[in-house]
Amino acid sequence: MATSKIKKGDLVKVIAGKDNGKEGKVLEVDVKNHKVVVEGINKVFKHAKPSYQNQNGGIIEREAPIDISNVMYLYKGKPVKVGFQGEGKDKKRVAKVGGKLEAID
DSSP states (O other), X not given: OOOOSSOTTOEEEEXXXXXXXXXXXXXXXXXXXXXXXXXXXXXEEEEEOOOSSSSSOEEEEEEOOEEGGGEEEEETTEEEEEEEEXXXXXXXXXXXXXXXXXXXX
């Protein structure tokens, strides 16, 4: 399985879709299906029947997954491309800023 350039906990900006321009924190990453769930982005309503966990049921608002290609990593408040530098255990994520590579983590 390939390594994802976006990780859980990253701050990202939406660059396409109905929430274009909004920013949020990544809550979940699905590498296999190339999807991310971002806090406060792509809100949907789910109609739930009453159950043991949810006694009343009703309408629940939650975030739905969006494609990972529709978000960009925020580095120092600006959206940037993310790449990798190094080999094996020395492999690190880097932000591509103005032709230079700056370490993210």
